Amino acid sequence: MQKIKLLFLIDSLNAGGAQQQLFELVKGLDKLRYDITIISWYPGNFYEELCVITGVEWWEVKRKSRYDFSPLIKAFKIIRSQKINIIHAYLDSACFYGAVCKLFFRRIIFIATERSSFKNLTRLQKIHKPVSHFLADMTIANSYAGAKYLAQLGVNERKIKIIRNGIDTGRLNPSHDQMEDFRKNASFPHNKRIILMVGRITRLKNQLLVLDAYTNSSAKDNFILLFVGNSDTEYGVIINNFIGKNDLSKNVYILNASNSISLYYSVSEVVLLFSDFEGSPNVVLEAMATSRPVISSDVGDVKYFVDDSFGWILPVRDHNALIETFNLIACMSTKELMDRGALAYQKFERLQLSTSTMVSHHVNLYSELTSALV
Numbered sequence: 001m002q003k004i005k006l007l008f009l010i011d012s013l014n015a016g017g018a019q020q021q022l023f024e025l026v027k028g029l030d031k032l033r034y035d036i037t038i039i040s041w042y043p044g045n046f047y048e049e050l051c052v053i054t055g056v057e058w059w060e061v062k063r064k065s066r067y068d069f070s071p072l073i074k075a076f077k078i079i080r081s082q083k084i085n086i087i088h089a090y091l092d093s094a095c096f097y098g099a100v101c102k103l104f105f106r107r108i109i110f111i112a113t114e115r116s117s118f119k120n121l122t123r124l125q126k127i128h129k130p131v132s133h134f135l136a137d138m139t140i141a142n143s144y145a146g147a148k149y150l151a152q153l154g155v156n157e158r159k160i161k162i163i164r165n166g167i168d169t170g171r172l173n174p175s176h177d178q179m180e181d182f183r184k185n186a187s188f189p190h191n192k193r194i195i196l197m198v199g200r201i202t203r204l205k206n207q208l209l210v211l212d213a214y215t216n217s218s219a220k221d222n223f224i225l226l227f228v229g230n231s232d233t234e235y236g237v238i239i240n241n242f243i244g245k246n247d248l249s250k251n252v253y254i255l256n257a258s259n260s261i262s263l264y265y266s267v268s269e270v271v272l273l274f275s276d277f278e279g280s281p282n283v284v285l286e287a288m289a290t291s292r293p294v295i296s297s298d299v300g301d302v303k304y305f306v307d308d309s310f311g312w313i314l315p316v317r318d319h320n321a322l323i324e325t326f327n328l329i330a331c332m333s334t335k336e337l338m339d340r341g342a343l344a345y346q347k348f349e350r351l352q353l354s355t356s357t358m359v360s361h362h363v364n365l366y367s368e369l370t371s372a373l374v
Contacts, residue, residue, distance in 0.1 A: 003033060003034060004034050004085050005037075005083060006088060007037045007039070007078060007079065007082075007084045007088070008026070008037070008087075009040075009089040009090065010022055010039075010040050010091060011042050012042035012044035013046055013060075014042065014043075014046050014230070015044075015200075017115065017281065017283075018090045018115055019044075019046065020047075020282055021090075021282075021358070022090055023049070024355045024359070025359055026050055026056060027355075028355055028356065030363075031053070034055070035055060035082070036055060036056045037058075038050065038056065038057070039058075039060075039061060041063040046259075059074060059078075072097050072100055075097060076104065079101060084105075084108060085109060085370055086109045086110075086370065087101055087108060087109070089110070089111070089132075092132075095132040096128045098110045098112060099128075099131060099132040099136065102135045102136070103135065110135060110137050111138050111140060111369070113139065113140045113141075114133070114139055114140070114146040114149060114279070115141075115146060115279045115280075116277055116279045116300070117143065117145035117149055117278065117279055118149045118277065119277045129153065130153045133150060133155045134154070138159055138160075138365065140362075141279070143279040143300050143301035143304075144301050145279055145280075146279040146300070147160050163358060163365070164358065165282055165285060165353065166358025167285045167286060167289045167348075167355065168354075168355045169289050172265060174262045179263065179267070182266075183267060189224065189250070193222055193334065194224055194267055194270075195219065195224070195268065195271075195326075196264055196268035196270070196271050196272065197271075197274070198228045198261065198271070199273070199275070200229045200231075201236050201254065203276075204275055204277070205273075206274045206275065206276065206297075208235075209274060209317060209319055211242050211243070211246075211248070211252065212242075213323045213326060214251075214252075214326060215248065217322075218326070219329060219330040220251055221330065222330060224250075225251065225253070226253050227252070227255070228254075228256075229254075229256075229257050261286070265286060265287065265290040266290065269292070269293075269338070270292065271293070271294050272294075273296040273297065273302075274297050274317075274322065275297055275299050275316075276297075278300040278302070280301050281296075281300060284302060284305055284306060288310075288347060289348050290345075291338070291342055293310050293311055293340040295322075296312070296314070297316045297317070298315055305348075307347065310340040310343040310344040311340075312325050312328075
């Protein structure tokens, strides 16, 4: 059987939801059936394990500016030399590059992705985003909200496929010894309960609103806030200034993203997401997979995953609703929250959101699209 040659395009292999799903997909694909090449253009090797998997080749082509098309030139060379069958692009700039490749190599299959719900677009995005999806043979949305957004952009529903994120539960189950070592070496106090927020420190995630709500709630008396995510420079400075101005250094901790994410879930009692928009947020699924109750803004497909038995869904940017929810959980015991977490895990199991399911859906799509090439 002739191998299918796959070229993945993504802005970086830094920590992030799209990167995590690409990692799980590449790891799960049968290397006897697929030859895999990855091109990225921003520094980042959070998923450096990809570099040593047999049958996977990774090129980091550093882009000097927005108008530096070195990654696109590299993609052209690889398409010609390796006779690529499928380009699969993650995130907007990658989808644009994939669309340009499709224009020049008409027989190649181009799969775009949409990982968000509706959002306001810049002038440039208003042009290249609809065009990228128009030229795609198929666009994969990871949520109903993303599929709806694509329809609003004018994408034919026959060219939209929903494939939900997959979560590797094995990666999220640390051993007892790992947990004990982590608690012993952690910089935050051991006697405090923890509200965990995972994600880049950026305006989209609204950490500043979260900090203000936390400061004005009773949760600050018995919970600490633990932010795990790399910082956007300007917004990160604003966050740090707020922490200093309000004397929160013993209440709020910011840690860079690391491969020890399971340990952060293991020490938390509640997981929080307060974004402006999302599609199918990994953090919500990871919280459920690790038996943690969820507080989330009403974005993307959160209502598909979270229900009242174990979570709280709040209007986007509703500061007062978040204060009220913080006050509510401050009155709840650890056992009450863990009981809710058990219900979250039951829902996760019912939804069948494993990485193997996610990979099999991609394999089926690849087979369907390449059958015409045989």
